[in-house]
């Protein structure tokens with residue numbers, strides 16, 4: 001841990017960043033984000049297997065952007081998110097100072113996103129076997145059974161939007177669900193409104209989800225909504241050979257087209 005503290009301290013001291021985002025652990029053992037602005041506060045930083053939150057979500061916040069150059073401690077899913085966000089032109093190389101701990105326990109400081117891309121591809125996490133099994137089971141159901149399954153799961157959604165707030169890939173300044181002129185998605189949490197919200201959310205994340213599972217982890221109703229984006233990712237991979245969070249250059253199926261596409265509607 002001392003090596004991490006020293007790294008954060010030196011980044012803040014040499015002016016590479018004026019804010020460093022990391023994890024901290026409370027006396028009760030609770031893991032929360034911490035925002036370190038002074039070198040002497042670097043002792044607050046903590047890292048362990050219990051650090052699950054995807055800290056990339058904070059880099060979109062204006063309060064964070066106001067600091068100018070920002071440092072961030074990134075687990076592998078945070079690295080994937082940063083790479084995807086970079087590919088989507090939402091951050092620049094010179095804005096972030098990214099640090100991780102590699103599988104051998106050594107601190108790694110990245111000079112640029114090319115280095116992050118190489119690291120992520122060498123260390124990419126295997127898909128969660130439990131999620132894959134559940135997606136497989138759902139895929140084997142009939143369309144009607146699947147519809148009933150999701151209707152039932154999503155019926156408990158209270159539209160708190162914690163899933164949106166926790167997702168680093170949900171960064172629009174104004175979300176469609178917050179628009180009321182026109183009102184595309186009805187606001188009360190009833191069956192139709194819930195389905196509309198979740199279809200919209202899943203489609204906006206299709207092929208962009210880095211599979212960090214934050215959305216499902218923070219859901220107070222225990223809805224396994226990450227399965228929707230995991231399935232869509234799988235489809236994007238099979239159909240277009242695309243996997244989110246592995247490339248620093250955008251090659252996104254839903255924002256490109258080919259005039260010789262096999263589907264006629266494109267012409």
Ligand code: SF4
Pocket residue numbers: 156157158159160161162163164215218219220221222223225
């Ligand atoms: S976190 Fe859960 S309950 Fe809240 S909006 Fe998302 S799915 Fe619905």
Ligand code: SF4
Pocket residue numbers: 166167168169170205208209210211212213214215216226229
């Ligand atoms: S798993 Fe959920 S929170 Fe993580 S990137 Fe995908 S949709 Fe967003």
